[in-house]
Structure formats: C-alpha cells, structure tokens
Amino acid sequence: MLRVVVLIAGLLPAALPLPVGAQQAADTAYAKSEANIPMRDGVKLRVVILAPHAARPLPILLQRTPYNANGAIGFARRAKELGLDGYIIVFGDIRGRFRSEGRFDMNRPPRAGTPGIDESTDAYDTIDWLVKNVPNNNGKVGTFGVSYPGWLTAVTGIGPHPALKAISPQAPMGDTWMGDDFFHQGAFRLSYGTEYTWSMESSSDESEEPSPSRYDLYEWYRSFPTLDALARTVRADRWPSWHRFSEHPAYDSVWQARALPRYMGHATVPTLVVGGWWDQEDEYGPLAHYAALERSDTARLAHLVMGPWYHGQWSGDSGTALGNVRFGRATGVEYRELQSRWFGYWLKGEGDGRFPAAWLFDAGTDSWRTFDTWPPANAVRRRLYLRADGALSFDPPTAADASDQFTSDPAHPVPYRPRPVELTYSRTSRWRRWETEDQRFVDGRPDVLTWQTPPLTEDVTVAGDVVAHLYASTTGSDADWVAKLIDVYPDTVPGRPEMQGYELMVTGDIMRGRYRKSWERPEGIPANAIQPFTVDLHQQAYTFLKGHRIMVQVQSTWFPLYDRNPQSFVPNIFRARAEDYKARVHRVYRTTQYPSNVEIEALPR
Missing domain, CATH: 3.40.50.1820 (Alpha/Beta hydrolase fold, catalytic domain)
Structure with a gap:
C-alpha cells in the first residue's frame, strides 16, 4: 500500500x-x-x-x-x-x-x-x-x-x-486478512506487515522509516527465533496494527468488519x-x-x-x-x-x-x-492432477497408494524470491517484480515438490477461478501450504534466450493449515492423518500456449514474506516459543481416493 x-x-x-x-x-x-x-x-x-x-x-x-x-x-x-x-x-x-x-x-x-x-x-x-x-x-x-x-x-x-x-x-x-496486505488465508505477511506498519504507525508523516540491521532481510528476519522477539526489537507495541495482528490472528469480527x-x-x-x-x-x-x-x-x-x-x-x-x-x-x-x-x-x-x-x-x-460477465458464463471446470514421477495430467490418478513427501524446516525456510531480499521499499528492491521471477531458483530444492505436463499439444486458456485441492498429512500438528501454477516456456525461445525454459508463476498463494475447517476457529492437524486443504489461488485470464508446459509447485514456507509456521499447534503463533518450531515431514497424496489437483476454470476447447 x-x-x-x-x-x-x-x-x-x-x-x-x-x-x-x-x-x-x-x-x-x-x-x-x-x-x-x-x-x-x-x-x-x-x-x-x-x-x-x-x-x-x-x-x-x-x-x-x-x-x-x-x-x-x-x-x-x-x-x-x-x-x-x-x-x-x-x-x-x-x-x-x-x-x-x-x-x-x-x-x-x-x-x-x-x-x-x-x-x-x-x-x-x-x-x-x-x-x-x-x-x-x-x-x-x-x-x-x-x-x-x-x-x-x-x-x-x-x-x-x-x-x-x-x-x-x-x-x-x-x-487484509483473507488475501491482501497483512494475511493471506491465515498466514501472516511478515516482511510486508512489519515494514508497512513500521512506516505508517511510528509517526503521522512517515518521518520514521524501517531500519533493519541487515541488508538481506531473509537473514534479518530469520535471526529472530519468534515473532515476539522481532516485536520487542522493533518496538512493535507502538503500532496499533501490530496489536491487531497479534491479538486477532484468526478471521474474527475485527477483520471481518x-x-x-x-x-x-x-x-x-x-x-x-x-x-x-x-x-x-x-x-x-x-x-x-x-x-x-x-x-x-x-x-x-x-x-x-x-x-x-x-x-x-x-x-x-x-x-x-x-x-x-x-x-x-x-x-x-x-x-x-x-x-x-x-x-x-x-x-x-x-x-x-x-x-x-x-x-x-x-x-x-x-x-x-x-x-460480458466475469468469470465468463461459458467457462468449464478442468482439473490438473498430481501424478507419479512428477507428472501433471488432466487425467485423474489410478493408484491406490501413492504420495510425495518433503521435510519442511522452519530453520531453513524457502525464500519467496531470489536473495538478497532487500527492504521492501528501498531503491534497490525487486519487490515490484518478484511474482514474475523465474521459479527455477527453487525448483529442485528438497522442500519444494514439482509436477509438470508434457509440452501441450493445444492451447489451454484459464478464464476464472483457480483453486488447489490438496490431500496431505504432516508428522506435526500444523502446516502451511503454498501452491503455485506455473507456465514453463519451451527450451527454445527465438530472440529471447533468457526466457528459454523460464518458469513463470501465473498465480500462487498460501493457506495456514489450522484454518482448513474454519477461518474463525483454528484447530490442530492430527499427526499422520490425511486431511483436505483448499488453497484459493484466486483468478486469472491466461493462455498456456501449445508447446509450453503447465507446472504445479507445492511447498510449506515462503519466507520472509510469510512468517514461519511452528508446525506444532499453538493457540496463537504470535505467542509461540522458540522450542515450538520443529522440522516436520509433509506428505501430499495422489490416489484415486485422495486425488490432489489444481482446479481451473477454462474457456471451452
């Protein structure tokens, strides 16, 4: 803002x-x-x-x-x-x-x-x-x-x-809780929420600007073991909005109003x-x-x-x-x-x-x-299913027992953009363009799962809602889920060698697993139990061209844009202790009973 x-x-x-x-x-x-x-x-x-x-x-x-x-x-x-x-x-x-x-x-x-x-x-x-x-x-x-x-x-x-x-x-x-500045589907926008509020509420005329002690804010935010430790350092108790964040972490009447x-x-x-x-x-x-x-x-x-x-x-x-x-x-x-x-x-x-x-x-x-209407009245729903060996397909899975897993470690979160992560509104910041950065910078990390189609044989035009439906489990009692829909460019792009194989995030977002049943009433996730998680990726009007691939990535951290989930359920993450943050194994299922997929509204073929 x-x-x-x-x-x-x-x-x-x-x-x-x-x-x-x-x-x-x-x-x-x-x-x-x-x-x-x-x-x-x-x-x-x-x-x-x-x-x-x-x-x-x-x-x-x-x-x-x-x-x-x-x-x-x-x-x-x-x-x-x-x-x-x-x-x-x-x-x-x-x-x-x-x-x-x-x-x-x-x-x-x-x-x-x-x-x-x-x-x-x-x-x-x-x-x-x-x-x-x-x-x-x-x-x-x-x-x-x-x-x-x-x-x-x-x-x-x-x-x-x-x-x-x-x-x-x-x-x-x-x-600002569901999908704009301060939270996205329950996950706190750490760097933006901190820096914007710091600038807006430390003075009435923006005379006090954020002043972190490190250039790479990935390292600066990671140096704080808890949100409370960060708040004490920056004196966030001065900011009315920080009180709102920390005292109302769920989607209660304060945010709904x-x-x-x-x-x-x-x-x-x-x-x-x-x-x-x-x-x-x-x-x-x-x-x-x-x-x-x-x-x-x-x-x-x-x-x-x-x-x-x-x-x-x-x-x-x-x-x-x-x-x-x-x-x-x-x-x-x-x-x-x-x-x-x-x-x-x-x-x-x-x-x-x-x-x-x-x-x-x-x-x-x-x-x-x-x-004439948006989304268009003639849009049809199609599902991109996660399949074996990193494949993505419009055909549903046939396996009775199949999944992919990764370890999510709050001590080593996935950066949301290539480092260094500069101060959001600094002159050198790449904040404006981060959503179009090449996602190959995280593709291949052991804590990022990837599935993709073969080169498309015809255009696929998204026109409307995009929603990720994940069936997943965790060895912990809480987890965040990040889902990204990506356009993978061909290996040859005449005149634009820098775009060869480029992975462009068409849309992506995060949801906090404790809110899988209710935005207002969080609850822990039973360990090792398959649960449905819905990640709203909002809307798009975008054509995946013939010869391109469609990719889906899933991960559990997007740091420091979003705070780290302790992955151990606590009533209020703003009050979590350092010992609550633990590495956990997350598993995403792709079976006939639990067919994880990304649903799109698309124009008819």
Whole structure:
C-alpha cells in the first residue's frame, strides 16, 4: 500500500521526470490553494486544490490519501500525459495523517469511530464542501486512487453524495486478512506487515522509516527465533496494527468488519475497478470487490480491468514489461486511454459511454479480452492432477497408494524470491517484480515438490477461478501450504534466450493449515492423518500456449514474506516459543481416493 501515491502522481522511477520548462508550464496552468474542511464532528481535514485556469466550469477529481495531499502537485504536472487534464484536482489527507486533525485508524471499519463517522462520511462531507466552495466547478465529482487510496475510493460509494458521478477503486485493499496486505488465508505477511506498519504507525508523516540491521532481510528476519522477539526489537507495541495482528490472528469480527466485500455489495455509482495480475500487494482486493458488486449489478454500473501489472504499474508506467516478461504492447498506456474515456464520459459528457463489463489482459497471448460477465458464463471446470514421477495430467490418478513427501524446516525456510531480499521499499528492491521471477531458483530444492505436463499439444486458456485441492498429512500438528501454477516456456525461445525454459508463476498463494475447517476457529492437524486443504489461488485470464508446459509447485514456507509456521499447534503463533518450531515431514497424496489437483476454470476447447 505504501508507495502508491508516488505511482498515481506519475513520479515512478520508471517514468522520466518532466523537463523544467514543462514543469513550470504545468504549474502555471493551475491555481493552487489549500483548505481545512470541517467534518460533521468538527474535525478538520486538509485538502490541496489545483484548479486549471479555465473559462468553463470543470468537474472535480478527488483522491483521499494517507500519503500526503501534496501529491496533488505532482499529479497535476502529469495530468495531460495521463489523459486527466481538464479537471480540478483535489487531494486530501485523511484523519490523523500529515496535516489533518483526528486519529488515524488503519483501514477504518464503517461507522467505527464517533457515532456515524467513518471514511465514507468524511468523503461525503469533503465532496459537499468542494462543490459548494471551489469556484468554477460543474457540480460533478469523480474519485480515484490506488491501494489505500483505492479502498478510500471504494467506500465513497457508501451512501454517496449526489455530486459523486464516477469512482475508480484501483487495487483496493479488499480484505487484509483473507488475501491482501497483512494475511493471506491465515498466514501472516511478515516482511510486508512489519515494514508497512513500521512506516505508517511510528509517526503521522512517515518521518520514521524501517531500519533493519541487515541488508538481506531473509537473514534479518530469520535471526529472530519468534515473532515476539522481532516485536520487542522493533518496538512493535507502538503500532496499533501490530496489536491487531497479534491479538486477532484468526478471521474474527475485527477483520471481518474491515473486509470491503462484506460490507459493500452493491454499486451505487458507475465504478471502474482496476487491478494487476501480478500485484504483489493487493491482487485479491479488486477481484473480490468486483465480484461482490457484480452479483447485484442489474444496472451494470460495475466494470473490471485487470492487466499484467505490479501494484499500481498501470498509473504511470508504459506497461510494456514486468521483470523479464514482455507483453508486446504498452498496456499501461492502453489502460490510461480507457480511464480517460471513463471519467470523460461520466464527468464531462464526452464519448458514447460504451465500456466492457470486464476488460482483461491475457499475458499468454499478449492480448486484451473482453467479457460480458466475469468469470465468463461459458467457462468449464478442468482439473490438473498430481501424478507419479512428477507428472501433471488432466487425467485423474489410478493408484491406490501413492504420495510425495518433503521435510519442511522452519530453520531453513524457502525464500519467496531470489536473495538478497532487500527492504521492501528501498531503491534497490525487486519487490515490484518478484511474482514474475523465474521459479527455477527453487525448483529442485528438497522442500519444494514439482509436477509438470508434457509440452501441450493445444492451447489451454484459464478464464476464472483457480483453486488447489490438496490431500496431505504432516508428522506435526500444523502446516502451511503454498501452491503455485506455473507456465514453463519451451527450451527454445527465438530472440529471447533468457526466457528459454523460464518458469513463470501465473498465480500462487498460501493457506495456514489450522484454518482448513474454519477461518474463525483454528484447530490442530492430527499427526499422520490425511486431511483436505483448499488453497484459493484466486483468478486469472491466461493462455498456456501449445508447446509450453503447465507446472504445479507445492511447498510449506515462503519466507520472509510469510512468517514461519511452528508446525506444532499453538493457540496463537504470535505467542509461540522458540522450542515450538520443529522440522516436520509433509506428505501430499495422489490416489484415486485422495486425488490432489489444481482446479481451473477454462474457456471451452
């Protein structure tokens, strides 16, 4: 969530800075002002207003942010390049951040503050003041933002102000326990949860940044025998979110109250939801938010865009590549053209207003696909079964007794990306591209199991849900399960030798085994007993091309992005002792009775 204000302001390192003359021209094209807007409870929130010198009334584009409202200045400088010129630009600091009054509450639940006060009411009061007090506005407001501002954008649709005509939640943190920033299906996002919270809650203005003592954070996090030892070292007791992590490790009412899809299931204004297939922070949010809106969207107000992007890449980068993977076109530019038309239609009355329900990029074919519904109504379910000798097949297993095993040792966890693992938001960090790294860096480790198909004889197009169904046992009483669906490139790739045999993770995720029966009520795993585990790998629109292979990998650690499971059941892993962490043998079954598989929704052949 942290650096998205930089992205949306168009100040990405990947984007060249504007020449001084162009900056001056952009600056002189706007009149800058600030205001402290009173909310209904008397708290005043600061906004920065950039108004173009224009003869005709203009609509307002509003972004509410925890990352400093001064981001409006950088955004205005790039507004024309982004296709968003001709708007009054307003950025506002939310409660308790930078120069706004009040108390900051991370991902504040609806109606959780002073009676009747939350982010949606603050948005309403802000919009009400703007349309009444900003000169030369046309009475129409649009809201937008990526990540935390994306979530703030989404909740403006709760009891929206009449002037609010269009919103675009981009990479909104939809559910920070189930699949976004802080937990994934019960597993704590150790490095991200620690570093982001450290930056956000040590001060109100990000004046204190994370300062680990090692460059390779794999070694730094591994040096702490327990989560409690880490917390004492970084003084995590200062951070309200850390208390939430450690006191509410299960999916209880605290997390459910913060889950956007649970409290917002209806589109009230035209909504353009945007996300990235390789968003390393909030891929779950846009898909879950759109799904919740789409179920009751008889007016067809909700629209979805998913592209081949890291977190926020679409807002300032060309989008021609992500890491080693090239897309053959400027996907970011193409998206921004759509965004320009979207706001132009709803706020200025320009264009015909025809937008697909779902506009999704297929990185296997390097092409955009449009769908009337998502997932598509004609998608069929197919299963990729784990078979003997590392084989993967659409044919189910025939053996009565067959399995593969590995030893998972918390003292030697599998790194989630090639080392060194840099500080998440450092200048040298490879955080943005880690999900597209070549998975050969772990393929062959004894604690990573691998199965793959022969070269495909025809294309296989995933279009919808991807779910891993594992039947497994452990010699311990708890275990994490990581499942990855991978595209293995051919051994010969003309003109791209670095992609020969490349193992691209199309999608992957983790679940904590103690939650196999209930997200709310964890329970230990009986030793050496076969249990079903379901790992939600979310959704994709991706074609495995003829001549490629499909691979599945299974492992039990993904460190230090996720904390280590002690593999001995304890009521709360945040309170686990060093002696609770033990190496255990895990076994994955592939029999007629226990046919471990990855289920995909695919387009008909």
